[in-house]
Structure formats: C-alpha cells, structure tokens
Amino acid sequence: MSETEIRDDRAAGRLEAFGEGEVVGHIEYFVLDSPARALVPVHTIVEPAHEGKGIAGSLARELYGLAEREGIPVAPLCPYVVKWAERHPEEAPAADPELLRAAKQWLAAHPGRF
Numbered sequence: 001m002s003e004t005e006i007r008d009d010r011a012a013g014r015l016e017a018f019g020e021g022e023v024v025g026h027i028e029y030f031v032l033d034s035p036a037r038a039l040v041p042v043h044t045i046v047e048p049a050h051e052g053k054g055i056a057g058s059l060a061r062e063l064y065g066l067a068e069r070e071g072i073p074v075a076p077l078c079p080y081v082v083k084w085a086e087r088h089p090e091e092a093p094a095a096d097p098e099l100l101r102a103a104k105q106w107l108a109a110h111p112g113r114f
Helices: 055-070 079-087 097-109
Strands: 005-009 014-019 022-032 038-046
Touching: 005 055, 014 055, 022 055, 022 097, 038 055, 038 079, 038 097, 055 079
Parallel strands: none
Antiparallel strands: 005 014, 014 022, 022 038
C-alpha cells in the first residue's frame, strides 16, 4: 500500500485510510467502557477500486497499534479483524472472552448504531 495515511476519528468511531485525496477504506468501531475499556471493531470496508492493496490489513494493524499505545485491548466483532488477528497473533493479542461478551451485548443494545 503506497501513500495511504490512516487517521483515527474517535468521535465518529472510524479509523480511516486516506489515499489519492479520499477515504479509501475504514474500520467502524466503538469504545467499550465496561467491564473494561476496549476498542471494538465492527466493520471493515475498503472501496472496491482500492481492494487488494493491503488497506484492510493496514487498518487492522493500526487499530491494534492504537490500542497498544492507549494500553487497552481490542475485542473484535468484525469478521475481517477476527481473521486478521488469528493470522497475526504477535501483533493482535487474543481478546478476553468476557470483553467479547460485553461487546456483543453492547452492540445488541444499540442496534441502529452499526
């Protein structure tokens, strides 16, 4: 992936990849506050014209990097991020099952959010 910048828009709950002057992909996420603070990715989307360029992987890697810098875990619900984490256990520590349950409960309680 060349000349792509990744930015965190925490207020919107989006980690966005910018390239060629536009958003070329993003991860939608929320911040879980209980039972512990965690980043919870829900969807990964790459624009069709930019698929196959490593953008989704770069977004997942940055999400885990962001979480590490903040000292909080990731509780992935996004199927892509789950698979990425399985392939990169050295960069993506396994999520605590209790956090995953809490994240699923939060998502179920906020059906219109994602």
